[in-house]
Amino acid sequence: MNILKKRSWDLPEREATPEHIFMNRRQILAGLAGGGALLASGLAPRPAFAEEDPSAGLYPVKRNAAYELDRDLTAEEIASKYNNFYEFGTHKQTWPAAQKLKIRPWTVTLDGMIDNPQTLDIDDLLAKMPLEERLYRHRCVEAWSMAVPWSGFPLAELVKLAGPQSGAKYIRFETFFDPAVANGQNQSWYPWPYVEGLTLEEATNELAFMATGIYGKPLPKQFGAPVRLVTPWKYGFKCIKSVVKISFTDERPVSFWEEIQPQEYGFWANVNPSVPHRRWPQSSESVLGTDERRNTLLYNGYEEQVAGIYKDMTGELLFF
Numbered sequence: 001m002n003i004l005k006k007r008s009w010d011l012p013e014r015e016a017t018p019e020h021i022f023m024n025r026r027q028i029l030a031g032l033a034g035g036g037a038l039l040a041s042g043l044a045p046r047p048a049f050a051e052e053d054p055s056a057g058l059y060p061v062k063r064n065a066a067y068e069l070d071r072d073l074t075a076e077e078i079a080s081k082y083n084n085f086y087e088f089g090t091h092k093q094t095w096p097a098a099q100k101l102k103i104r105p106w107t108v109t110l111d112g113m114i115d116n117p118q119t120l121d122i123d124d125l126l127a128k129m130p131l132e133e134r135l136y137r138h139r140c141v142e143a144w145s146m147a148v149p150w151s152g153f154p155l156a157e158l159v160k161l162a163g164p165q166s167g168a169k170y171i172r173f174e175t176f177f178d179p180a181v182a183n184g185q186n187q188s189w190y191p192w193p194y195v196e197g198l199t200l201e202e203a204t205n206e207l208a209f210m211a212t213g214i215y216g217k218p219l220p221k222q223f224g225a226p227v228r229l230v231t232p233w234k235y236g237f238k239c240i241k242s243v244v245k246i247s248f249t250d251e252r253p254v255s256f257w258e259e260i261q262p263q264e265y266g267f268w269a270n271v272n273p274s275v276p277h278r279r280w281p282q283s284s285e286s287v288l289g290t291d292e293r294r295n296t297l298l299y300n301g302y303e304e305q306v307a308g309i310y311k312d313m314t315g316e317l318l319f320f
């Protein structure tokens with residue numbers, strides 16, 4: 001039986017190249033039941049939109065003019081309704097289901113090889129951090145892209161607060177785990193919770209950003225409220241949403257997608273148009289909300305800021 005053919009009736013999203021994986025027969029059958037539930041949730045009445053976010057008064061924040069775009073911003077209406085957030089479904093219309101996420105109280109734990117382990121209340125963290133707005137490109141590994149105004153703070157500021165010890169080499173990020181709220185987390189063949197990782201050098205690069213807002217407002221839930229990672233020179237799956245734990249370690253973290261399909265998704269995941277994904281080319285991208293296709297840029301156009309990190313790395317698979 002051709003498993004890949006079978007997947008076509010399991011996928012509501014036909015145009016986008018899905019990040020999906022090869023599943024065995026048992027998983028496909030289990031997925032069918034879930035697929036029915038997803039369709040039903042798509043037809044469900046739209047949930048009441050966000051209760052007032054207590055951080056609303058902090059925004060808009062001052063734009064950092066250093067980060068310029070070579071293209072138009074993606075319209076808020078479009079970007080807000082086309083989101084990868086597997087906790088709330090494997091399709092792109094995750095925004096209605098994501099409204100179930102409770103974002104207060106919310107804490108972020110810093111632990112591992114650091115001098116200042118602590119659990120921070122999100123509103124205390126927001127008060128401590130220097131908030132700014134940055135216009136960044138975003139390139140999903142599925143070959144679509146957008147450009148958005150994030151608000152937030154440099155990840156380097158959080159690293160400073162944690163006080164890494166000399167042995168710490170990597171940072172491991174973890175998303176919440178609550179299958180009662182996030183229906184996708186009942187799909188037990190995925191390795192929940194979603195995990196991502198960076199080297200400490202990447203994390204302290206000027207571009208690495210923790211987003212807490214977008215379009216001059218607190219982050220809507222579908223974008224990964226109340227705080228998510230943004231690494232614009234890497235494929236979008238590195239930008240882990242709704243972070244609850246940040247651990248400093250001397251071991252390279254294994255990320256969610258790498259755990260599922262290590263032949264297709266690696267640790268580094270830097271954007272490179274000349275290194276194809278195993279199932280599709282990466283040379284160009286479809287610009288979300290337009291008919292445009294653009295040539296994809298090395299490091300998604302951020303070569304100047306990040307190429308130095310990788311210049312002496314040999315034998316590493318830097319681009320998938």
Ligand SMILES: Nc1nc2c(c(=O)[nH]1)N[C@H]1C(S)=C(S)[C@@H](COP(=O)(O)O)O[C@H]1N2
Binds near residue numbers: 082086175223
């Ligand atoms: N926790 C979590 N974070 C995640 C994902 C996810 O499914 N769960 N999807 C990733 C992928 S593949 C992309 S492209 C971006 C999408 O971000 P956006 O919805 O804000 O555009 O989030 C990333 N972060």
Ligand SMILES: [Mo]
Binds near residue numbers: 019140141142235236
């Ligand atoms: Mo993605």
